[in-house]
Amino acid sequence: MSHHQHVKYLLIGGGLTSSSAAHAIRSHDREGAIQLIGQEPTRPYHRAPLSRAFLRGSVSREKLFTDYVDWFRENRIDLHTGVRAVQLDARRKCVSLDNGDEISFEKLLIATGASPKHLSLPGSSLANVHYLRNLGDGDRLHHAIEQARKEGRPFQSSSGSIASRGAVTVIGGGLLGVELAATLTGLGLAVHLVVAGPYLWKKFAGESVGKFLTRYLEQHHIKVILNTEAKSLEGDGRVQRVVLSDGRIIPCDFVVAAIGVLPNKDLLRGTPISGERAILVDEHCRTSVPDIYAAGDCAAMFDRLSGKHRQLDQWDSAIATGTLAGHHMAGAKMIFKGISHFTSEVFDLRLSVWGEARHVDHHILRGLPTSETPDLIEFGVAADGRIAQVLALNHGTQDETLQELVRQRFNVIGNEDQLRDPQMKFDALLQSPPSGTPGGGD
Numbered sequence: 163m164s165h166h167q168h169v170k171y172l173l174i175g176g177g178l179t180s181s182s183a184a185h186a187i188r189s190h191d192r193e194g195a196i197q198l199i200g201q202e203p204t205r206p207y208h209r210a211p212l213s214r215a216f217l218r219g220s221v222s223r224e225k226l227f228t229d230y231v232d233w234f235r236e237n238r239i240d241l242h243t244g245v246r247a248v249q250l251d252a253r254r255k256c257v258s259l260d261n262g263d264e265i266s267f268e269k270l271l272i273a274t275g276a277s278p279k280h281l282s283l284p285g286s287s288l289a290n291v292h293y294l295r296n297l298g299d300g301d302r303l304h305h306a307i308e309q310a311r312k313e314g315r316p317f318q319s320s321s322g323s324i325a326s327r328g329a330v331t332v333i334g335g336g337l338l339g340v341e342l343a344a345t346l347t348g349l350g351l352a353v354h355l356v357v358a359g360p361y362l363w364k365k366f367a368g369e370s371v372g373k374f375l376t377r378y379l380e381q382h383h384i385k386v387i388l389n390t391e392a393k394s395l396e397g398d399g400r401v402q403r404v405v406l407s408d409g410r411i412i413p414c415d416f417v418v419a420a421i422g423v424l425p426n427k428d429l430l431r432g433t434p435i436s437g438e439r440a441i442l443v444d445e446h447c448r449t450s451v452p453d454i455y456a457a458g459d460c461a462a463m464f465d466r467l468s469g470k471h472r473q474l475d476q477w478d479s480a481i482a483t484g485t486l487a488g489h490h491m492a493g494a495k496m497i498f499k500g501i502s503h504f505t506s507e508v509f510d511l512r513l514s515v516w517g518e519a520r521h522v523d524h525h526i527l528r529g530l531p532t533s534e535t536p537d538l539i540e541f542g543v544a545a546d547g548r549i550a551q552v553l554a555l556n557h558g559t560q561d562e563t564l565q566e567l568v569r570q571r572f573n574v575i576g577n578e579d580q581l582r583d584p585q586m587k588f589d590a591l592l593q594s595p596p597s598g599t600p601g602g603g604d
């Protein structure tokens with residue numbers, strides 16, 4: 163029998179964004195009924211460790227959750243997992259679930275996240291073609307790794323002395339593809355990394371960084387194949403070979419594809435809520451329909467600086483925009499000052515990126531990366547001469563200042579040599595605008 167319920171706050175999506183919103187709402191409103199609906203069987207968790215510590219087996223499932231098990235009950239948040247919201251009636255302010263229930267709301271947050279883009283080529287539905295977005299995917303990948311290590315293709319290990327087993331082809335040279343290639347290598351598998359573009363991390367890094375990373379991965383025995391696409395996957399029921407666009411054939415035990423994500427915006431169907439690739443929201447996470455908010459990976463937020471919407475599909479942004487939406491839903495005011503920021507780990511490399519790659523016109527590089535000292539900073543400069551993005555490898559100590567250079571859209575004109583100089587302290591730059599450019603740091 164289906165039920166109808168009414169709540170003050172309805173949060174759709176069981177991820178980090180919804181859990182951040184729940185915290186923010188409760189910090190203002192101790193009483194209003196909150197219901198959180200998530201289609202996965204578990205309470206919200208952090209996804210970033212899935213491609214690293216979780217796959218390596220060095221972090222337990224329990225450590226991934228955003229909140230301890232009783233937090234939702236203690237804060238009177240009605241958590242429903244394993245249920246999917248299937249329809250939104252924006253006029254009646256009501257959401258239907260796949261179990262037949264209906265929930266009406268005063269304020270709604272859509273925080274449905276994103277889903278991996280799937281390969282669309284012959285053989286892509288064969289068994290053992292994997293994607294990684296959730297714990298279920300992580301468990302299946304674990305199983306594929308174990309199988310390949312036991313029964314997979316034999317190969318000579320890097321030293322040439324030990325015969326190992328298990329070969330994987332990773333498709334995609336972005337953040338996730340590179341992390342997966344490193345983790346799977348660390349687990350003793352032979353890894354091919356197939357990349358459509360001319361260098362790795364092309365979406366957010368310059369050519370020098372991308373090429374350095376290729377050499378770095380190759381030194382760690384990953385076979386990087388650039389400028390090449392997978393044309394088809396072949397095998398007897400399960401994938402056994404990847405056929406490349408240049409005709410090469412790579413034998414493997416399984417494939418992992420990391421070719422990007424698509425925001426989950428199905429709930430917009432039949433509603434007047436504005437959406438393009440993602441759900442469009444203003445600087446307060448409000449959609450075009452009153453009392454309906456969206457945040458996290460499913461949303462694109464209006465950016466006053468560029469006059470455009472920008473997607474904030476990272477861990478930091480899930481917390482920041484979820485919190486922002488929660489504050490506004492509870493009637494509090496909060497200004498979003500965040501800039502895009504993400505991190506990654508690849509063997510011993512620690513990557514941090516602040517800002518927006520899509521505004522970058524050219525790069526200024528500080529430091530010459532080598533495998534022994536892979537420290538560098540790459541400044542992404544916009545056409546107007548101001549810093550749009552900073553990418554840092556192994557530069558943990560100056561994070562605050564690097565972030566400030568992006569936040570202030572620091573004017574590099576006249577400062578190029580100092581930016582290239584590894585001895586130069588950025589604090590000094592921020593304090594002294596170059597002569598002839600008043601307000602160089604504004």
Ligand SMILES: Cc1cc2nc3c(=O)[nH]c(=O)nc-3n(C[C@H](O)[C@H](O)[C@H](O)COP(=O)(O)OP(=O)(O)OC[C@H]3O[C@@H](n4cnc5c(N)ncnc54)[C@H](O)[C@@H]3O)c2cc1C
Pocket residue numbers: 174175176177178179180199200201202208209210211212213245246247248273274275276294295296338426429457458459460475476477478480503504505506
């Ligand atoms: C393997 C991996 C590694 C990552 N590494 C990093 C990293 O190093 N750094 C970084 O900054 N970011 C990283 N990210 C990205 C980061 O995890 C996301 O930005 C963050 O999870 C977004 O949170 P979210 O709550 O908006 O969406 P999600 O985490 O996707 O959560 C949305 C939830 O809503 C559910 N849902 C969808 N539709 C419905 C519906 N109709 N009804 C009910 N539930 C629904 C989904 O199943 C999902 O559980 C990584 C992501 C992955 C997958």
